[in-house]
Amino acid sequence: MAETVTITIDDRQIQAAPGEMLLWAALDNDIYIPHLCASREEAHPTASCRLCFVEVEGRPAPVPACTLPVTEGLVVKTRSPQVDSLVAMGFELLMSNHRLDCKNCSANGNCELQRIAKARKLRLKPKNLPVLDKNLPVDDSAANIVYDPNKCVLCGQCVRACRKSGNGTLGFARRGYLRVVTTFGGVPLGESNCTNCGACVKVCPVGALAQK
Ligand code: SF4
Ligand code: SF4
């Protein structure tokens, strides 16, 4: 198999490792594609955030860049009316149950939601949908970590990091609108088997998990 393949992103030719997911090939070449849920180590991405859509030559509908392995001659565009509208809709939905409080947020200035909004000229505050605040209690019980589930975008990055570096304390519970990242049995972090390693805080792309 060839060591690299040549692909075209937004009319720019780049080299990438065959089979690598397009999202990483693009980001490594300073081509930004919005993303929240993907991680490089994951062999089977969940593609749950639905923000990394790209237009692929020869395909009838946009596809998530985090699930698209690169092959020789692949031609993609990161922007098109269809892609832009899918990303805008997904982002609006996400922000419609996000507690927006940038001024007081630990992630302010280093937040993936702010980055997406800036890159795609989208509003952080939804224009067309009402904001539904889940009003869940902020968990301040751990020694070094504060967790505000109202800011969580359910990307799953912390769950994976906790499984890898911590005790596997964090996981998803419930479905649909009630879906939440929590501990086994829903106990506060301070009463769980959390080791306070902070691996979850490092990977959280927003201000839901913060260092005290
Ligand atoms: S997570 Fe990001 S968008 Fe949300 S309040 Fe914090 S800084 Fe603002
Ligand atoms: S707490 Fe942060 S890292 Fe974990 S799922 Fe929510 S947004 Fe993602």
Ligand code: FES
């Ligand atoms: S990064 Fe691709 S769907 Fe979330």
